[in-house]
Amino acid sequence: MVIGILGAGQLARMLALAGKPLGLKFIFLDPTPASCAADLGKHLIGDYTDKALLTQLAEESDIITYEFENVPVEIIDFLNANTPVYPPAKALFIGQDRITEKTFLQDLGIATASFSAVSSLEELQQAMPDIGYPAILKTRRLGYDGKGQVVLSSDQDLAEAWQAVKSAPCVVEGFVPFDREISIIASRSVSGEIVYYPLSENEHHKGILRLAKNTQNDPLQAQAENYINTILTALDYVGTIALELFAVDNNIIANEFAPRVHNSGHWTIEGSETSQFENHLRAIMDMPLGSTHSLGYAAMQNFIGNVPASNQLLSLSQVHLHLYDKAARKGRKLAHATIRTDTLKNFTDLIDSLTELAKQSDDS
Ligand SMILES: Nc1ncnc2c1ncn2[C@@H]1O[C@H](COP(=O)(O)OP(=O)(O)O)[C@@H](O)[C@H]1O
Ligand SMILES: [Mg+2]
Numbered sequence: 240m241v242i243g244i245l246g247a248g249q250l251a252r253m254l255a256l257a258g259k260p261l262g263l264k265f266i267f268l269d270p271t272p273a274s275c276a277a278d279l280g281k282h283l284i285g286d287y288t289d290k291a292l293l294t295q296l297a298e299e300s301d302i303i304t305y306e307f308e309n310v311p312v313e314i315i316d317f318l319n320a321n322t323p324v325y326p327p328a329k330a331l332f333i334g335q336d337r338i339t340e341k342t343f344l345q346d347l348g349i350a351t352a353s354f355s356a357v358s359s360l361e362e363l364q365q366a367m368p369d370i371g372y373p374a375i376l377k378t379r380r381l382g383y384d385g386k387g388q389v390v391l392s393s394d395q396d397l398a399e400a401w402q403a404v405k406s407a408p409c410v411v412e413g414f415v416p417f418d419r420e421i422s423i424i425a426s427r428s429v430s431g432e433i434v435y436y437p438l439s440e441n442e443h444h445k446g447i448l449r450l451a452k453n454t455q456n457d458p459l460q461a462q463a464e465n466y467i468n469t470i471l472t473a474l475d476y477v478g479t480i481a482l483e484l485f486a487v488d489n490n491i492i493a494n495e496f497a498p499r500v501h502n503s504g505h506w507t508i509e510g511s512e513t514s515q516f517e518n519h520l521r522a523i524m525d526m527p528l529g530s531t532h533s534l535g536y537a538a539m540q541n542f543i544g545n546v547p548a549s550n551q552l553l554s555l556s557q558v559h560l561h562l563y564d565k566a567a568r569k570g571r572k573l574a575h576a577t578i579r580t581d582t583l584k585n586f587t588d589l590i591d592s593l594t595e596l597a598k599q600s601d602d603s
Contacts, residue, residue: 385446510537
């Protein structure tokens with residue numbers, strides 16, 4: 240079985256690493272010659288809109304998936320004419336625009352921050368009395384890792400913020416005074432089998448995920464599963480999905496979903512009976528899904544811009560290091576480490592050590 244992947248970055252790399260034991264072969268389409276998944280399969284180097292390469296990808300793949308959500312929907316439709324592509328184009332289409340996404344969530348009865356679509360400075364000024372301060376201005380499309388976002392504290396900030404987003408169509412949303420950021424990851428197979436992972440508790444800094452930890456019997460698990468189940472069903476979804484949430488006073492407010500494997504689920508590689516990557520592959524191949532049971536306490540620390548020396552990290556004996564084989568660049572996700580342990584005390588100590596090492600090398 241050959242799996243085609245649009246994109247050959249670290250998520251594609253981790254999908255391929257999870258697929259090798261299942262006997263899968265991989266073919267990637269990615270314009271960057273030195274892509275970090277490239278040596279785990281065949282690499283078609285070229286643009287995502289290159290019809291000849293897309294045709295080759297479709298011909299050589301049994302099933303196609305993607306590792307990033309900015310794939311133009313027309314490309315999915317083009318590929319899908321010959322080879323099944325999962326997750327479905329509808330999930331991409333909705334997730335690519337923050338207004339469409341929040342409207343979709345609200346229509347399903349899922350709470351979001353208050354928001355308003357704004358496409359000029361005047362519209363932004365008119366929206367603020369309803370939204371209130373603090374607020375966040377975000378470009379509707381193409382944002383990731385906090386890019387294209389500006390925090391608004393008062394009317395004085397609006398003109399400068401509007402310049403900072405380069406007058407792109409935006410959403411302005413109320414700042415959610417969250418107690419915790421959490422995410423739920425789930426996988427749904429072609430036949431409709433669904434599995435849910437325990438909630439991940441996530442810490443961001445400057446809009447980028449730094450630390451993600453699994454939770455044990457979190458009081459918000461059932462509500463989060465209910466939300467993601469509603470989304471999976473509405474989209475007739477196939478594959479792994481992540482829903483980012485804010486926890487406020489024991490309620491949850493949805494932020495955004497990602498129709499793919501997600502950074503907050505990297506701890507599932509060593510921390511779960513079956514990782515989010517393996518379950519994504521099983522789901523799109525319509526195989527039985529694996530147990531999402533956590534093997535104790537598990538966490539993941541991202542390394543951004545720089546990576547501490549491997550020997551230093553591996554001297555912590557419960558650390559598993561995942562280097563993405565990417566050139567170092569400021570603000571770039573280069574690697575992560577996961578930890579898994581049986582005792583809470585050990586878990587907390589390991590997290591402290593990892594966080595400290597990450598801080599020393601972080602350049603953002
Ligand atoms: N309405 C909000 N209230 C509070 N914090 C927010 C809000 N929106 C975003 N953030 C913070 O910014 C981070 C990145 O925003 P997000 O909407 O997830 O964009 P991205 O697509 O860049 O991940 C969030 O994880 C959260 O920490
Ligand atoms: Mg996000």
